[in-house]
Amino acid sequence: MKGIVGLFVGIFVFSLAQAQTKKISDIKKELEASVNPPLYVKSVLKKRFVLDTVPIIRIGHFNGLPDSLAYHGQIRKVYGPYDNGKILVQVLAKLPNQFTRISQIFLDTTVLSYASVDSIGKLLFTELKAGKITFEEAATKWSMGGENATKGDLGWVAQGALIPKIEQAIKGRRVGDVVALWTKAGFHIIKITGAPKQDHGYALLMRIFLK
Structure with a gap:
């Protein structure tokens, strides 16, 4: 033993x-x-x-x-x-998730007053819809979220990674659609640049x- x-x-x-x-x-x-x-x-x-x-x-x-x-x-x-x-x-x-490619123009109410953000945001959204300015130009000049360096491009963003209010606003939208909305952080103008897809x-x- x-x-x-x-x-x-x-x-x-x-x-x-x-x-x-x-x-x-x-x-x-x-x-x-x-x-x-x-x-x-x-x-x-x-x-x-x-x-x-x-x-x-x-x-x-x-x-x-x-x-x-x-x-x-x-x-x-x-x-x-x-x-x-x-x-x-x-x-x-690995597990999959859904990704949507988006661009953003963000106006921060901690930097500008609410009234200024409201005025600039509405003007930009109107000019974008009328084709007077491109999204890339507006993002480069005005966006305050760091995406001005990428001309607004946020890349392919995962479902669940965005502020819920933004996710709800872009749900069901098509490529090329532009939406504007307020959140607690400020004013957002979002453009859908790539249709939803599955990835890692x-x-x-x-x-x-x-x-």
């Missing part, structure tokens, strides 16, 4: 030593081949890991590495190491802490 116990202890110690001396390239290959990557990390590597559900807010306008990996990363593939060799990231799964909306990422 003692011999069997000793054998199992020896196997465990050998496996642990192997996990501690594995090359990162080998760890990545074994993670990608594993049927249960979290269990592999816990039982074989003996490393700490965290599971993150990352929503993709906008396609083409990523806030950082997690967003970019969530969209561009391949399922099961392991990326990294990051943070000076401390972290690996594996994409475990969420990703489940696993961060493995090697050190």
Whole structure:
């Protein structure tokens, strides 16, 4: 009996030593081949890991590495190491969401008075509808939300990422439609520039802490 116990202890110690001396390239290959990557990390590597559900807010306008990996990363593939060799990231799964491409002109009532915003907003909307100014020109000159640098373009925006009042206003609209509305933040003029489409909306990422 003692011999069997000793054998199992020896196997465990050998496996642990192997996990501690594995090359990162080998760890990545074994993670990608594993049927249960979290269990592999816990039982074989003996490393700490965290599971993150990352929503993709906008396609083409990523806030950082997690967003970019969530969209561009391949399922099961392991990326990294990051943070000076401390972290690996594996994409475990993806779910779809609906995206609509829009442009915006935003007038901020914390910068201008309500009366000024109301006057400018109505004038811009009238000139846009009459074709006296292009949306891109108006956004570049007037928008206060940072999209003036992109001529108003916000890219493909995920359903659920916008202020609910804006989402309601653009629901069912066609490409080229322009709508104007107030929210608590200020006055928005929104143009639909791309019809709704399905794309990667969420990703489940696993961060493995090697050190």
